[in-house]
Amino acid sequence: xxxxxxxxxxxxxxxxxxxxxxxxxxxxxxxxxxxxxxxxxxxxxxxxxxxxxxxxxxxxxxxxxxxxxxxxxxxxxxxxxxxxxxxxxxxxxxxxxxxxxxxxxxxxxxxxxxxxxxxxxxxxxxxxxxxxxxxxxxxxxxxxxxxxxxxxxxxxxxxxxxxxxxxxxxxxxxxxxxxxxxxxxxxxxxxxxxxxxxxxxxxxxxxxxxxxxxxxxxxxxxxxxxxxxxxxxxxxxxxxxxxxxxxxxxxxxxxxxxxxxxxxxxxxxxxxxxxxxxxxxxxxxxxxxxxxxxxxxxxxxxxxxxx
Amino acid sequence: xxxxxxxxxxxxxxxxxxxxxxxxxxxxxxxxxxxxxxxxxxxxxxxxxxxxxxxxxxxxxxxxxxxxxxxxxxxxxxxxxxxxxxxxxxxxxxxxxxxxxxxxxxxxxxxxxxxxxxxxxxxxxxxxxxxxxxxxxxxxxxxxxxxxxxxxxxxxxxxxxxxxxxxxxxxxxxxxxxxxxxxxxxxxxxxxxxxxxxxxxxxxxxxxxxxxxxxxxxxxxxxxxxxxxxxxxxxxxxxxxxxxxxxxxxxxxxxxxxxxxxxxxxxxxxxxxxxxxxxxxxxxxxxxxxxxxxxxxxxxxxxxxxxxxxxxxxxxxxxxxxxxxxxxxxxxxxxxxxxxxxxxxxxxxxxxxxxxxx
Ligand SMILES: Nc1ncnc2c1ncn2[C@@H]1O[C@H](COP(=O)(O)OP(=O)(O)OP(=O)(O)O)[C@@H](O)[C@H]1O
Ligand SMILES: [Mg+2]
Numbered sequence: 001x002x003x004x005x006x007x008x009x010x011x012x013x014x015x016x017x018x019x020x021x022x023x024x025x026x027x028x029x030x031x032x033x034x035x036x037x038x039x040x041x042x043x044x045x046x047x048x049x050x051x052x053x054x055x056x057x058x059x060x061x062x063x064x065x066x067x068x069x070x071x072x073x074x075x076x077x078x079x080x081x082x083x084x085x086x087x088x089x090x091x092x093x094x095x096x097x098x099x100x101x102x103x104x105x106x107x108x109x110x111x112x113x114x115x116x117x118x119x120x121x122x123x124x125x126x127x128x129x130x131x132x133x134x135x136x137x138x139x140x141x142x143x144x145x146x147x148x149x150x151x152x153x154x155x156x157x158x159x160x161x162x163x164x165x166x167x168x169x170x171x172x173x174x175x176x177x178x179x180x181x182x183x184x185x186x187x188x189x190x191x192x193x194x195x196x197x198x199x200x201x202x203x204x205x206x207x208x209x210x211x212x213x214x215x216x217x218x219x220x221x222x223x224x225x226x227x228x229x230x231x232x233x234x235x236x237x238x239x240x241x242x243x244x245x246x247x248x249x250x251x252x253x254x255x256x257x258x259x260x261x262x263x264x265x266x267x268x269x270x271x272x273x274x275x276x277x278x279x280x281x282x283x284x285x286x287x288x289x290x291x292x293x294x295x296x297x298x299x300x301x302x303x304x305x306x307x
Numbered sequence: 308x309x310x311x312x313x314x315x316x317x318x319x320x321x322x323x324x325x326x327x328x329x330x331x332x333x334x335x336x337x338x339x340x341x342x343x344x345x346x347x348x349x350x351x352x353x354x355x356x357x358x359x360x361x362x363x364x365x366x367x368x369x370x371x372x373x374x375x376x377x378x379x380x381x382x383x384x385x386x387x388x389x390x391x392x393x394x395x396x397x398x399x400x401x402x403x404x405x406x407x408x409x410x411x412x413x414x415x416x417x418x419x420x421x422x423x424x425x426x427x428x429x430x431x432x433x434x435x436x437x438x439x440x441x442x443x444x445x446x447x448x449x450x451x452x453x454x455x456x457x458x459x460x461x462x463x464x465x466x467x468x469x470x471x472x473x474x475x476x477x478x479x480x481x482x483x484x485x486x487x488x489x490x491x492x493x494x495x496x497x498x499x500x501x502x503x504x505x506x507x508x509x510x511x512x513x514x515x516x517x518x519x520x521x522x523x524x525x526x527x528x529x530x531x532x533x534x535x536x537x538x539x540x541x542x543x544x545x546x547x548x549x550x551x552x553x554x555x556x557x558x559x560x561x562x563x564x565x566x567x568x569x570x571x572x573x574x575x576x577x578x579x580x581x582x583x584x585x586x587x588x589x590x591x592x593x594x595x596x597x598x599x600x601x602x603x604x605x606x607x608x609x610x611x612x613x614x615x616x617x618x619x620x621x622x623x624x625x626x627x628x629x630x631x632x633x634x635x636x637x638x639x640x641x642x643x644x645x646x647x648x649x650x651x652x653x654x655x656x657x658x659x660x661x662x663x664x665x
Contacts, residue, residue, distance in 0.1 A: 207394035210359055211408035212382045212459060221407070225398050 039285075045278035054272040064275025068283055085263070085280075089287070092260035095249065096242035099181040100189075103238050104231070106182065107189035114190075115197035126194070129187050137184065141251045144180050145171065172254035180252035185242055189234040196230025236295065240288055260284055308495065309335040309358070309463060314367035316353055316519075327353045329519045330367065335463070335497065340489050342498045344506040345516035346542070351499045354516075355465050358497065360384050371462065382411070387456040388465040391472070393448045395440035401451050402427065402436040408459035426454040429488065446477045453485075463495045470505065482509055503543050507531070515539050531583075537657050540581050547587070547625050551580040551656070558654070561599050561621045569595070569651055579657040584614065586653035587627035589645060596648040601625065603643045615639055617647055 046064045048056040070079040114125040132140055147153045148170040155167040170176055200223065208218040224231075246261025255262070260280070267277030316328040328350045335341045343351045356362045358369065360381030369377045376384055387408065395404050405426050409419045427433040430450040435443065440451060449469060456464055469485075470478045486509050489496050500506050506513050507527040515522040515530065515538075523535040534540035537548065551558050553575050557565035560580055591598045601617040604624070610631070617625045627647060629639060639645075 201394070203390065203392055203394045204396060206361060206381075207388075207390060207396070208407070208411070209381050210361075210388045211411055211455065213407070213411040214382060217411050221411075222396055 042278045042281055046275055046282055048275055050273050050275050052272075054268070054274060056274050061275065064273070064279040067273070067276045068279045088258055088260055088263050091257060092243055093287075095177065095181065095245075095259065096239050098178055099185055099242040100235050100239045102178060102182040103186050103189035104235065107186055107193055107234065108231075110186075111190045111194040111197055115194050115200075122198075129190050132184075132187060137247055138251075140184060141180055141248050144183055145251065148176060148179065171252070172256060174253070174257070177249050177253040177257070180248045181242060181245065184245075184248055185238045188237040188241075192230045192233035192237065193227065194230075196227040200226055232295070236292065239291070243288060244284060308337045308372060309333075309497075310368070310370040311335075311354075311358075312368040312370065314354070314357065314369065315365050316350070316357060316362060317365040327519050328357075331521055333514055333521065333524060335495065338493050338495055340486065340496045340498065340509060340511045342500060342506045342510035342513045343516060344500060344503060344513050344542075345522075347501060349516045350519045351501070351516060352467055355388070355467050355497065355499055358463070359386055359388050359465055385462040386465055387459060387461040388467065389449075389452050389456045389469045391468045393452040393472075395448055395451055395455070397439070397441040399440060400437050401432060401440055401443075404440050404451055405454045405458050407455060412459060422458055426458045429457075430454045445472050446481065449473065449481060453488075457492075457494075463497060465497050465499075467499045468501070469498075471500075471502075478505075485509070507543070515542060517542075533655065534581065534657070537579060537581070537660055540655070540657065545584050545626070547582050547584060548657075549580045549582070549623055549625070551578045552576070553578055553656070558597075558656075560597065561619055561623060563597055563599065566597055566651070577659050579659050581655040581657050582649055582653055584626045585612075585628040586650065587625060588648040588650065589627065589629055589639070590648065591646050592648040592650065595651045597651070597654075598646055598648045599625070600644070600646055603639060603641055603645065606639055606641050613639060617645070 045056050047060055047062070049059045049061040049063065051057045066079075067082070068085060069082055071082040071084070072078070073080050110129075114122055114129070117125060145152070149155075150167045150169065150171065154170070155164075158164045159167065204222055204226070205218055208222045209215075213221065244261045244264075246259055246265055249257070249259045250262060258266075264277050264280045264284070267273045267280060271277070311331055311333040313330045313332055314328060315326070315330050318325045318327055331354065333341075343354060345351055353362060357364055360376075360379060364377055368375050371385070396407065399407070402423050405423045406419050409422055414422070423436075424433070427436055430453055432447065432450050432454065435447065440448065443451070449472075452469070466485075470481050473481060482505060485496075488494070498506075498509065507530075510527055512524060512526050513530055514524045517538050523530060523539045525533070530539065531544055534543065534546075540546040540548075549560055551560040552565075553559075553568075554565060555575070557567050558578075558580070559565035588596070599619050601619045603615050604618050605616045607614045608631075612628045612630050615627050615629065617627060619625055625647060
């Protein structure tokens with residue numbers, strides 16, 4: 001090929017590459033501004049010195065990360081493991097897992113119910129599911145409080161019907177936190193699972209039934225494996241925000257049992273320890289990342305071995 | 308083996324109820340290739356789904372090996388289905404698909420493995436046993452669906468238009484293979500199709516259906532040679548219908564003097580006379596035939612034969628097929644006047660239907 005031809009071909013390739021990048025530019029900008037930049041700032045803060053009245057001061061320090069893992073002994077100033085943090089993390093993980101499990105238990109039948117309605121009524125049910133999204137999280141949480149507090153709707157109903165003699169103490173219990181969390185995160189489970197069920201070809205269930213499968217066998221071997229991607233997506237969508245949740249646990253639990261989210265909140269607020277707060281945030285991100293990698297690998301493998 | 312006794316099916320209730328099947332009676336024999344043939348919407352799938360157990364009969368009985376199976380759910384019936392859409396499980400491999408029916412019934416792993424190997428061998432899919440079922444051509448999926456349905460050793464295999472998604476060449480090839488498999492393994496097939504050629508070439512017996520009723524059940528030859536009514540004659544093959552009158556065992560038609568019939572089949576009165584185009588003879592015949600005068604209106608050459616449309620003197624049209632034989636005595640040309648003969652033994656007298664009178 002003559003040299004000029006090679007040169008012009010290169011120019012075409014360069015122009016093509018430029019064109020692709022310019023197409024991706026808006027997306028890249030948004031990702032950089034909204035996702036990468038804040039993350040970089042947080043990582044940076046976690047390695048700085050804490051300011052007297054909050055904020056951070058320039059200067060490298062591992063103090064923030066140290067405080068995530070170790071705390072100063074009250075008496076002799078020696079360092080001991082920060083077991084309190086572990087407890088809080090454990091509590092947050094447990095709450096997130098329970099929330100995921102409960103949204104799963106309530107979400108699957110709900111999604112199934114909607115997906116098996118006639119197409120026209122489906123839109124109506126989906127609308128109902130998404131209505132809470134239009135409302136502020138605080139308002140929703142307080143609405144649930146209204147239902148279960150001592151002189152709330154539920155207690156009055158139970159008293160009026162004579163099922164109980166005195167109001168049940170439901171507010172500020174672990175149960176209340178779970179109810180609140182399940183209520184708030186349910187739609188995130190229902191939507192992807194609904195999409196999976198709607199896509200499911202019911203002729204496959206018929207084929208399984210024709211091939212001597214019982215209903216349960218068909219559910220286990222055909223229906224669930226094909227809905228697995230939807231269930232996985234729903235679980236991730238619920239688990240991750242539930243892990244960092246702090247508004248709902250605070251309002252429903254009365255702030256008695258601290259969650260990881262509350263802990264972070266505390267460091268940026270009253271604690272005035274921004275490096276620690278930043279380190280705690282990054283630590284949570286790492287936990288989520290680890291859990292995600294593990295889960296996705298398992299799902300990928302599970303999908304194959306189940307099949 | 309399978310007795311279908313005055314089976315009927317209604318969809319819906321009250322005034323809006325739709326009678327998809329009206330009192331169907333069929334007996335299917337062991338080892339038979341039985342075909343349900345009919346136009347779209349005549350109820351073939353509905354009947355098949357009732358045998359499989361997916362639809363409940365509204366009336367009548369389904370007796371398999373002397374036992375009424377109408378109340379047995381599909382998973383406990385000794386019948387399996389090859390679905391038109393194949394309905395292979397997309398998350399499973401070919402071998403896992405074939406194993407499904409055996410595992411669901413709790414066969415031991417060694418039993419399953421042996422049977423799966425055997426079935427894949429039979430449909431020549433052993434080399435693709437670990438392929439995901441979604442990554443295969445239509446013909447390959449077809450084979451897997453067949454192996455999967457046969458693996459649990461059904462008493463009857465139901466096939467709902469299994470070949471309709473294949474292109475013509477593959478379809479012909481699969482027809483031959485399916486027929487060979489059925490014969491060699493001594494299986495009982497109930498096969499649904501709306502393709503008459505497919506039905507004629509493959510079946511031992513054919514049930515022609517229309518509007519939820521059974522029109523005729525016979526072997527392919529008899530169905531073609533002795534159609535029970537105008538619908539069957541028209542649906543299977545090509546047919547001429549001419550008006551005739553029977554009086555005293557004589558048939559009069561097209562303004563010709565009545566000729567005595569070899570066998571007196573019909574009662575006096577008007578009849579519809581059916582004759583296949585290839586049975587019409589060009590030129591006069593010495594005896595036992597009705598000879599008519601006419602003019603060739605159109606000629607269509609189609610390789611091995613020529614189809615002519617002849618306008619008879621009384622205005623009726625008669626189509627004929629003449630073999631393109633080099634040594635044929637006459638050549639046909641458009642506009643030509645000629646005599647055509649209808650051999651008496653090729654004539655079929657059909658009951659006159661309301662539509663014919665008009
Ligand atoms: N679930 C149902 N509810 C109401 N009507 C139905 C139902 N299933 C089938 N039908 C009607 O019953 C009739 C027979 O349907 P069927 O599917 O058996 O036809 P088919 O002979 O298999 O036709 P095709 O060759 O198009 O598959 C059709 O008119 C159809 O509309
Ligand atoms: Mg059909």
